[in-house]
Amino acid sequence: MFTREDLRELAAVECETPLLSVYLNVDPREHTTEEYRLELRQLLKGALGAAASDDIAAVERFFEHEYDWSGRGVVVFSCASDPFWRSYSLAVPVVSGATVARKPYIWPLAALVEAYGRYAVALVDRQELKLFSFSMGELADETTFAGAEVRRLKKGRGSSGGAGRRGGAPVSGRHEEEVAQRNIREAAKVAERFWRQDRPQRLILAGAEPTVVQFRDELSKALQERVIGSFRADVNMPELDIRERSLEILRHVEEKRKAALVDAVFTAAAKGRGGVIRVGDTLGAAHEGRIQTLIVARDFRRPGYQCTNCRYITDHSLSDCPC
Numbered sequence: 001m002f003t004r005e006d007l008r009e010l011a012a013v014e015c016e017t018p019l020l021s022v023y024l025n026v027d028p029r030e031h032t033t034e035e036y037r038l039e040l041r042q043l044l045k046g047a048l049g050a051a052a053s054d055d056i057a058a059v060e061r062f063f064e065h066e067y068d069w070s071g072r073g074v075v076v077f078s079c080a081s082d083p084f085w086r087s088y089s090l091a092v093p094v095v096s097g098a099t100v101a102r103k104p105y106i107w108p109l110a111a112l113v114e115a116y117g118r119y120a121v122a123l124v125d126r127q128e129l130k131l132f133s134f135s136m137g138e139l140a141d142e143t144t145f146a147g148a149e150v151r152r153l154k155k156g157r158g159s160s161g162g163a164g165r166r167g168g169a170p171v172s173g174r175h176e177e178e179v180a181q182r183n184i185r186e187a188a189k190v191a192e193r194f195w196r197q198d199r200p201q202r203l204i205l206a207g208a209e210p211t212v213v214q215f216r217d218e219l220s221k222a223l224q225e226r227v228i229g230s231f232r233a234d235v236n237m238p239e240l241d242i243r244e245r246s247l248e249i250l251r252h253v254e255e256k257r258k259a260a261l262v263d264a265v266f267t268a269a270a271k272g273r274g275g276v277i278r279v280g281d282t283l284g285a286a287h288e289g290r291i292q293t294l295i296v297a298r299d300f301r302r303p304g305y306q307c308t309n310c311r312y313i314t315d316h317s318l319s320d321c322p323c
């Protein structure tokens with residue numbers, strides 16, 4: 001399971017020679033293994049020249065002999081001359097790409113940890129609660145709570161009792177409602193304890209809609225603020241399905257976050273305050289050390305120039321050092 005600790009370790013790595021970082025999406029829902037092998041070959045071909053041949057060979061060997069093609073994303077880092085090697089199989093998809101630099105290219109992993117790291121799903125009904133804690137799409141912890149039995153009223157039973165039983169169903173119904181309410185309140189307490197212990201960053205609720213709403217109302221304000229979405233589910237939904245549904249919600253939240261970020265930059269650029277777009281202005285802002293958030297497409301490529309004197313990077317040829 002890839003964690004923040006792994007990320008911290010990678011962030012500290014620096015090699016004397018170029019280090020090859022390869023991300024390969026291997027989501028079996030999208031393409032076949034053969035197609036992914038082909039994509040890998042193309043990625044490595046693109047890295048030829050910039051990457052050391054030993055590193056390309058090491059990555060090829062890994063995919064040929066070691067990796068079992070499980071999971072949805074693979075990330076490998078290789079610097080054979082150091083020697084440095086790391087491989088991670090992830091339960092979440094990645095965007096494929098190869099990067100050669102002095103340091104591991106970790107930003108996509110950092111973004112994945114941000115989007116899919118440590119979250120919990122609370123599956124509730126009127127009697128039970130199941131709590132799952134996931135990290136990067138893998139189950140990390142779980143706990144269950146079973147309250148008092150809530151008898152389900154058979155429809156028409158109260159009214160079929162004949163004269164004098166008219167009030168029977170509502171009275172019994174009220175009792176069942178109280179039992180359910182108590183169960184939900186207890187379940188919320190269990191969720192609070194689970195949260196304090198596991199510290200998931202986000203919470204997703206699952207169950208029948210009225211129960212989910214009741215459960216949410218019983219949570220503390222702090223925990224309510226962690227709720228990022230909900231889905232309909234039966235309390236016996238298999239863990240695999242819960243994971244799929246919750247990953248879908250996280251992906252959606254992440255897409256929305258990215259779109260909002262891009263919007264904010266375009267708005268700021270249009271106002272001419274707090275944001276710039278396009279390569280030239282972005283490089284200018286970078287040079288002045290004024291970038292707070294940089295948004296760049298994973299595969300963006302454009303030829304450029306670098307001043308041999310001050311290392312200034314620009315997208316057009318300059319005859320003089322601009323500094």
Ligand SMILES: [Zn+2]
Binds near residue numbers: 307308312
């Ligand atoms: Zn210069």
